[in-house]
Amino acid sequence: MAAEPENTIILDTSKGQVTIAMRPDLAPNHVARIKELVREGFYDGVKFHRVIDGFMAQTGCPQGTGTGGSGQKLKAEFSGEKHKRGTVSMARAQNPDSGDSQFFICFAEAPWLNGQYTVWGEVTEGMDVVDAINKGEPPREPDTIRSVKVAADA
16 A cells, blocks of 8 residues: 555654554544644643553554544444454544544554444554553553644655
8 A cells, every 4th residue: 555645644753753654534624633633733741641561552542642623523434344453443432423633553453443433544653663662541651642743744
């Protein structure tokens, strides 16, 4: 899958850069909303608040606690796409249509998530950076997203 600058985001984190190819073919509404939030600077300075070794790194809460969001819930866009190493998927509460701004990056295969969470992207570069993010729920010294850009705007 060739990277399209309009559907690629670059996370500048406290550990280094991570490039994510977004998947509007799987989750067009989620991709559109993530790009809106990125362009508003919503994710700049946000912590990785829940990082479970061997599972995933979660971010996107403006409070840094896992309780907040942008205030705009999204209808789930479930697909047959598998949760594997590098998958970027939307976090949510019990309600499938409660995804907002929080998302997670899988460190490894997580088949129990398949069909239950909206997959909207995949790490194409910088998975070593994701692996280095400080672990914990919450981490004692959380890593942050310094800034995020849509590649077309960079």
